[in-house]
Amino acid sequence: MSEIFLFYLFGGLSVLMTLLMIFQTNPVASAIYLVGAFFGLAALYVLLSAPFVAVLQVLVYAGAIMVLFTFVIMLLNIRKEELVYDRVTWRKTAVVLTALFFAGFLIWHFLKIPVVPFAPVEEGFGEVHKVGRLMFSKYLIPFELTSVLLLVAIIGALVLGKKE
Amino acid sequence: MIDLQYLISLFHAGLPIWILTGTGLVCLLTDGLWPKKGGTAVFIVGFLGMAVALFFAFRQWLSGETIAQDLLVSDKATRFFVILVIFIGLLHLLNSASYFRLLGKVSAGGSPAGRLGPAGRLGPAGDMVTLTLFAVVGMIFLFASDHLIVNFIGLETMSLAVYVMVGFNRRDVRSGEAAMKYYVMGSVASALLLYGIVLLYGAVGEFRLSEFHKVAIFPDTAFLPRIAVVLMLGGFFFKLALVPFHFWVPDVYEGAPTPVTGFMATGVKVAAFALFIRVLTALNYLPTAVVSQVLQICVILTLLVGNLAAIVQDNVKRMLAYSSISHAGYLLLGLSVGYQSGKFDPSVSSAVLFYLAGYSCMTLGAFAVLSVMVDEKREATQFADLTGLGYSRPVLAAVFSLFMISLLGVPPTVGFAAKYGIFSFAVKNGFIGLAVLGMITTVISAYYYLRPLVMMYFCGAPEKVKGGEIPFPLMLSLVFCAVAVILLGIWPLPYIDMAQKAATAFK
Amino acid sequence: MITIHHYLILSALLFTLGLLGVVIRKNLLIVLMSLEVLMNAINLLLIAVSRYLGRMDGHVVAFFIMTVAAAEAGIGLAIVVTLFRNRRTIKTTDWRIMGG
Numbered sequence: 123m124s125e126i127f128l129f130y131l132f133g134g135l136s137v138l139m140t141l142l143m144i145f146q147t148n149p150v151a152s153a154i155y156l157v158g159a160f161f162g163l164a165a166l167y168v169l170l171s172a173p174f175v176a177v178l179q180v181l182v183y184a185g186a187i188m189v190l191f192t193f194v195i196m197l198l199n200i201r202k203e204e205l206v207y208d209r210v211t212w213r214k215t216a217v218v219l220t221a222l223f224f225a226g227f228l229i230w231h232f233l234k235i236p237v238v239p240f241a242p243v244e245e246g247f248g249e250v251h252k253v254g255r256l257m258f259s260k261y262l263i264p265f266e267l268t269s270v271l272l273l274v275a276i277i278g279a280l281v282l283g284k285k286e
Numbered sequence: 287m288i289d290l291q292y293l294i295s296l297f298h299a300g301l302p303i304w305i306l307t308g309t310g311l312v313c314l315l316t317d318g319l320w321p322k323k324g325g326t327a328v329f330i331v332g333f334l335g336m337a338v339a340l341f342f343a344f345r346q347w348l349s350g351e352t353i354a355q356d357l358l359v360s361d362k363a364t365r366f367f368v369i370l371v372i373f374i375g376l377l378h379l380l381n382s383a384s385y386f387r388l389l390g391k392v393s394a395g396g397s398p399a400g401r402l403g404p405a406g407r408l409g410p411a412g413d414m415v416t417l418t419l420f421a422v423v424g425m426i427f428l429f430a431s432d433h434l435i436v437n438f439i440g441l442e443t444m445s446l447a448v449y450v451m452v453g454f455n456r457r458d459v460r461s462g463e464a465a466m467k468y469y470v471m472g473s474v475a476s477a478l479l480l481y482g483i484v485l486l487y488g489a490v491g492e493f494r495l496s497e498f499h500k501v502a503i504f505p506d507t508a509f510l511p512r513i514a515v516v517l518m519l520g521g522f523f524f525k526l527a528l529v530p531f532h533f534w535v536p537d538v539y540e541g542a543p544t545p546v547t548g549f550m551a552t553g554v555k556v557a558a559f560a561l562f563i564r565v566l567t568a569l570n571y572l573p574t575a576v577v578s579q580v581l582q583i584c585v586i587l588t589l590l591v592g593n594l595a596a597i598v599q600d601n602v603k604r605m606l607a608y609s610s611i612s613h614a615g616y617l618l619l620g621l622s623v624g625y626q627s628g629k630f631d632p633s634v635s636s637a638v639l640f641y642l643a644g645y646s647c648m649t650l651g652a653f654a655v656l657s658v659m660v661d662e663k664r665e666a667t668q669f670a671d672l673t674g675l676g677y678s679r680p681v682l683a684a685v686f687s688l689f690m691i692s693l694l695g696v697p698p699t700v701g702f703a704a705k706y707g708i709f710s711f712a713v714k715n716g717f718i719g720l721a722v723l724g725m726i727t728t729v730i731s732a733y734y735y736l737r738p739l740v741m742m743y744f745c746g747a748p749e750k751v752k753g754g755e756i757p758f759p760l761m762l763s764l765v766f767c768a769v770a771v772i773l774l775g776i777w778p779l780p781y782i783d784m785a786q787k788a789a790t791a792f793k
Numbered sequence: 794m795i796t797i798h799h800y801l802i803l804s805a806l807l808f809t810l811g812l813l814g815v816v817i818r819k820n821l822l823i824v825l826m827s828l829e830v831l832m833n834a835i836n837l838l839l840i841a842v843s844r845y846l847g848r849m850d851g852h853v854v855a856f857f858i859m860t861v862a863a864a865e866a867g868i869g870l871a872i873v874v875t876l877f878r879n880r881r882t883i884k885t886t887d888w889r890i891m892g893g
Contacts, residue, residue, distance in 0.1 A: 129795050133803045140807060140830055144814040149822040156826050163833055170800070170844040175836075175855050182859050187829065187866050194870045195822060198877050208819050217816045225809035231513060232801040236506045239794055241847055248852050257853045263296075263357045264436045267427055268860045270307060271443045274420045275864035277314070278450035281413045282871040435854050442861045446868050453872055462876045469869055470824060474815055476865075477831040480858070481808060484835055488797075488842040493850070 128169055136162030147205040153191050160184040172248040292356075299353040299360040301346065302339040302368055303426050309335025310419035317412035325411030329383045329759075332415035336379065336422075340372045352791075357433045363639075364430045366788035367560040370643055374553045375422040377650045377763045379415060381545035384760035385657045386411045414454065418549070421447035425553055429560035432495040432568075434483045437561055438476070441525075444557065445472050448550060452542040464541025471524060471534040479521025485514035495568035503573060511572040518565070519580060525558045528618060529587040532611050536599075539607035544665060547603060548653025551610040552646040559617060559642060566621065567632045567792045578625035585622050585720060588615030593727040596734045602667045605734055606652060609693060612731065613645055619724055620708040623717040632792035634715070637707035639785035644692075644700035644774050651767030652689040654760055655682055669741055676743040682756065683742045685768050692771045694735040695728055700774035707782070800841030807834035821876075825869045832862040 139159035146152040160183045167176035208214075246252050257265055297304065309332060316328050346365050353360045420443060427440025449472065453465025487493055489510035490501040503511065523531040539547045569577060592612030599605040617638055624634035659666045676683040692699035705728065712721035756764070774781055811834060814827025836855045843851025 125795050129799055133799070137803070137806055137810070140810045140814075143826060143830075144810065144818065144823065146823070147820075149820060149826075152823050152826055156829065159830070160833065163837055166800075166803075166837065167840055169795075170840050172840045172844070172852055172855075175840055175852050178856060178859055179836075182863060183829070183833070187863055190866060190870060191822065191826065194874060197874065198822075205820075208817065214817045218813060221809050221813050221816070224812075225805055228513070228805040229802050231509055232798055232805065234506075234509070235798060235801075237796050237798070238845075239796060240844055243844070243847060247847075248849060253849055253852045253856075256849055257856065260356075260850075261853050261857075263431070264433070264439050264857055267436065267439045267443065268857055270420055270423060271439060271446065271861065271864050273310075274417065274424075274443055274446045274450075275867045277413055277416055277420075278446060278868050279871040281417070281450055282453055282456065282868075282875045435857060439857060439861060442865070446864060449868055449872065453875060456875055457879070459876075459879050462872065462879055465872050466821070466876055469872055470815065470828070473828045473865055473869070474812070474831070477808075477811075477828070477835065480832075480835050481838070484839045484842065487851070488838070488845070491846050491848075493854075 125169060129166070132162040132165040132169070135159070136166070147207060149195050149200070149205075150192065153188055153195065156191075157184050157188050160188070170248075171243050174248055174250050174253045295353060296358065299358045300430070302343040302372065303423055303430070305335060305339040305342060306372075306419050306423050306426075309339070310416050310423070313412065313416045313419060317416070325383075325386065325415070328412035328415045329379060332419055333376065333379055335419070336372055336376050340369065340376065343368045343372055357431050357436055359430055359432050361791040363560070363563075363788045363791035366639060366784065367429055367556065368426055370556055370646065371422055371425045371553055374549065374556065374646055374650065375418055377654070377766065378418055378545060378549040378553070380759040380763035381548060381650070381654045381657050382414050382418070382543070383411075384654075384757040384763075385543065385545045385660075386414070387757050388658065388660050414451065417447045417451055421451070421549075421553070425557035428557045429564060432564070434486075434493045434495065438480055438483060441479075441558075441561075442476060444554065445476065448546075448554060451546045451549070452538065454543050454546065458541075460541040461543065462541075464538045467534055467541075468538045471538075475521045475524030475531070477521075478517050478524070482514045482516075482518030482521060485517065486511060489514060490572065495564060498568045498571040501571070508573045511569075512574055512576055515569060515572075515574045515577060516580070519577070522558065522562055522565075523584065526555060526562070526614050526618075527611050528584050528614055529591045529611065530584075532588070532591070535611055536595075536604045536607045539610070540601055540603045544603065544653055544657045544659075544667070547606075548650050548657075551606070551649050551653070555610070555614060555617075556642050556646060559638065563621065563632065563635045563638070563792055566624075566630045570629050575628040578622065578628065578630075581618060581622035581625070582720070585615055585619045586723060588612065588618065589723055589727045593730045593734075596731065599734070600669055602656060602669060602672070602738065603665075605669075605737075606649070606656075609731070609734070610649065612727065613649075613693075615727075616705065616708055616724060617641055617645075619720055620711060623712040623715045623720060626715065633789055634711050635792060636782070636786040636789035637704075637711050639788055640707055640778070640782050641704040643781065643785070644704040644771070647767050647770040647774065648689045648692040648699075648701060651764060651771065652686065652693065654763050654767060655686040655689065657760065658682060658756055669737065672738050672741040673745045674742070674747045677747055685764055687739050687742070688768055688771060690735045690738055692775070694732055698772065698775050700771050700778070703775050703778040703782075797841055797845045800837060804834045804838040804841070807837065821873050825866065825873070828869070829862060829866060832858060832865075 136159040139155045143152045143155040160179060164176045164179040167179055313328050313332050316331050320327050343365060347369060424440045424443030428437055428444060431437055449465055449469045452468050453462050455461035489507055492501055527535045589612060592608050592615055596605050596608035620634060620638040620641060624631045656667055659671060692701035695701040695705040709721045709724055807830060811827045811830035815824050818824055836858055839851045839855050843849060
């Protein structure tokens with residue numbers, strides 16, 4: 123029973139925080155709410171017996187990426203008058219309705235899946251040792267490919283951001 | 287577990303990829319060691335590396351044997367596409383080298399605060415080479431694996447490189463805005479595609495396309511693959527710029543530096559189509575009958591919207607953007623006629639493969655011509671800028687006319703041979719309606735493809751000569767594209783044979 | 794009892810919220826954050842599915858997805874900084890080709 127309580131606590135937390143993030147005028151506040159949402163997800167990963175991913179979630183997302191975001195926000199030094207609410211337009215209303223329809227469609231279908239409880243997991247499921255072994259054997263190629271990806275990101279950021 | 291044997295076979299299977307990656311790293315070092323050479327050394331290194339990779343890709347193609355390697359497929363189809371994307375990368379290098387040189391020359395004497403500004407205001411030219419090489423590596427991984435996650439990471443590698451290339455003219459606001467728009471749209475597309483992939487994994491328990499024939503689908507959850515596939519199609523349609531997910535294309539193609547636009551219109555599309563054919567073939571084993579209807583509706587919309595919207599454009603780059611949308615429509619037509627009673631027959635993809643090769647040549651050629659059209663302050667790519675080009679730059683105008691005629695699909699060129707292949711498959715498989723629609727839209731497209739010719743030859747003399755001299759690298763790429771367009775048009779059989787051999791690998 | 798449904802629905806909700814954020818907000822930084830939410834929704838789905846299937850492949854893939862998201866965020870922020878230098882604004886409405 124405590125599991126279900128924790129799910130609703132952290133799941134609700136991340137949905138609430140995401141909503142708050144979207145409807146902020148100030149990007150700094152948005153960033154803080156987003157960190158909250160990421161923490162909620164990290165807790166859910168622990169519930170799903172994925173401790174390694176949970177740790178990464180906190181380190182990479184809540185740590186590195188959000189620091190990058192706040193750093194850029196500070197760097198840009200946005201004027202006060204830019205931080206206003208967006209106007210509500212017909213186009214946006216249509217988009218919101220479409221998105222809600224999309225979500226309803228997905229959820230309606232998901233509810234039709236037969237209910238099967240999670241099977242108990244083996245010893246050490248999702249811990250660093252086993253995940254690491256998988257990553258450096260079966261997933262060697264994508265792992266190496268991500269290094270190219272990160273190199274592209276570094277070069278790209280330099281190309282765009284370098285002083286002339 | 288990893289042993290030496292595994293690594294050796296991995297080395298053989300992906301030889302062109304390793305060469306390209308290594309060249310990319312060498313280019314980075316070269317750029318750092320000789321920063322003042324204006325990127326010339328880097329261009330040469332990158333060109334040579336690509337040429338070597340192309341040589342080994344050809345050798346792989348000729349050797350014939352399929353090297354089966356875990357997560358890295360090296361069959362005929364993959365090798366065909368590897369050769370094609372390396373060619374595109376090479377031509378892109380030639381085009382962009384000339385573009386940078388021209389911009390440097392044109393703006394050096396002109397106003398210092400021009401919109402594009404002196405060459406120093408551009409991104410460092412050498413980095414363009416490195417990004418191109420890594421983009422090609424990403425493209426190869428995008429289709430050279432049957433593991434959807436490897437494909438996805440390849441897609442992202444390619445996309446990130448292209449986002450940066452689009453924003454390369456840092457002082458040009460349009461370039462930056464185009465990069466931002468492409469970035470947001472592309473990220474949403476990637477997310478849709480990935481959501482589909484993960485849902486599919488949940489439904490079938492498998493990321494690998496080659497294992498799909500083994501999976502058991504329970505009737506209770508048979509709808510899950512269908513939803514997943516629709517989401518994946520959404521992602522694909524974004525990347526392939528098909529209607530209704532095409533709205534970002536004209537702005538992005540207009541804002542990007544001209545050679546980069548050519549690279550996006552060819553390389554990205556070729557790679558995405560390669561994966562698309564692979565996925566469609568694998569989906570035969572899943573209950574996803576909805577796909578063929580979705581494809582057909584999309585073909586009809588794309589052909590109509592692409593061709594009709596191209597008519598009203600004032601900018602040649604925008605016109606070519608819509609033209610590339612409609613060509614993606616013809617390509618999709620070629621795939622959608624492969625459906626017989628809900629199953630996709632990959633043998634039709636031979637026509638699509640040939641079309642992709644021809645389309646790449648003519649589109650890259652057209653953008654190569656446009657790369658020369660640089661003025662003091664801007665890229666001079668309005669229709670009005672073409673006025674009288676037939677008299678002031680006869681060679682350039684003649685070549686451009688050749689590419690326009692080929693894009694339209696007039697007999698002695700590759701455009702005709704490619705379209706003929708697609709339509710004949712459509713008629714053979716009983717899709718008369720789609721074939722007729724394709725022919726009607728081709729006739730409509732005559733209006734906007736012939737308009738540049740009219741501007742160049744029948745609208746009087748130019749006020750002044752537009753654009754700079756043609757630099758040597760650009761001459762090379764123009765000659766190559768023009769020869770390829772004519773050769774593939776007059777004598778297409780060997781290349782159709784190649785495409786057929788490649789298409790048999792899809793199964 | 795917690796089943797796969799809970800996580801499927803939660804991830805669909807988060808994905809929809811992310812899409813909404815991308816489309817309705819004009820502030821580019823918040824658009825970028827919404828893109829991160831999209832990636833997180835996918836990761837949640839992935840981890841739930843691997844728990845359901847009892848395989849750890851999803852955990853490795855989640856690691857890759859985080860890398861991709863980080864690289865994407867880096868490039869996106871670089872583009873925002875470049876644009877801000879030229880235009881002094883981060884609102885998409887003020888631009889020519891992204892207006893609306």
